[in-house]
Amino acid sequence: MATISLCMIVKNEEDVLGRCLESVGNAVDEIILVDTGSKDQTREIARRYTSKIFDFPWKNDFSAARNFSLSKATMEYCFWLDADDVITPENRFKLLQLKEQLTPDIDMVMLKYEMGFNDSGKPTCSFYRERIWKNHAGYQFAGRVHEAVSPDGKLLYSDIAIQHRKEASIYTDRNLKIYEEMKREQVPFCPRDQFYYARELYYFGRYTEAIEEFLNFLDHPDGWVENKIEACRILAGCYHALGREDERAEALLKSFAYDTPRGEICCDLGQYFIDHFRYEIAAWWYRQALLAEPCSQKGGFLAPECYQEIPLRQLQLCEEKLQNKTNTSQQADEV
DSSP states (O other): OOOEEEEEEESSOTTTHHHHHHHHGGGOSEEEEEESOOOSSHHHHHTTTOSOEEEOOOOSOHHHHHHHHHHTOOSSEEEEOOTTEEOOHHHHHHHHHHHHHOOTTOOEEEEEEEEEEOTTSOEEEEEEEEEEEETTSSOOOBOSSSOBOOOOSSEEEEEEEEEEOOOOOOOOSHHHHHHHHHHHTTOOOOHHHHHHHHHHHHHTTOHHHHHHHHHHHHHSSOSOHHHHHHHHHHHHHHHHHTTOHHHHHHHHHHGGGTSSOOHHHHHHHHHHHHHTTOHHHHHHHHHHHHHOOOOGGGTOOBOGGGGTHHHHHHHHHHHHHHHHHHHHHHHHHHO
């Protein structure tokens, strides 16, 4: 059976850390916990689950802290979680099964990441992330913010899901400040940095700046296709916020240059035409959403509701609007 080191970085996570580690249970063989400056009961809670607690001075660099945690791992594989992640009992059992089934030729395991849950508990967004990989094989996080390990080697896609159950609802400007610090230091942005910097600008309503950064990102010959598709969606949101509706539609249509139409884009186009009272065209786009195939294993952000629930509901709305229009026309003719 393969052995796994859980590697985590934490800071002031007393509200969620116990829940996370309790959900992991006996699915890992070692817990490495790196504290970047907690002032609450985080360390006391951590001691209930592990003695391997290390300090790391925070330096506005998530990758530096995560790579330090990896350096302390002693098991065959490394596995990372955030403190507000949760593994359900069903998925913990699957993780135990995975440990029994992992063969030496597997370098990295991609797991589903679920976040944002509707009233029935279903995730509103999910995507695959690199989550488990061979220790001492050269894998490292990169990026001061939105850090990631580049998938490499022989990959295994698993249906094991990690749920991101964030307690705090306040979105801080921490990430934006780190990117702006990088700009002041004239640190070159890779395409991934530029995408996420543009997204941060959008979140804080700096739409004109976000548009410029997204356009630069889309013009770059490099950059991940999934990020480019998502950039088109958010770019459309920027234009909408500024009342630039023609450019909103153009941004969404631009996404088709990168891959087959996604349900999310089709729904966005449907909403665009609803906003402009063109219900026949809107209905056509919602029907395309129903026909679209979710591309979950490509790693992009998947909104499952855009492939059934939303288009079905919006199709009904379009049909009602068209029927009302027909009835109104008939009444006018009778008069």
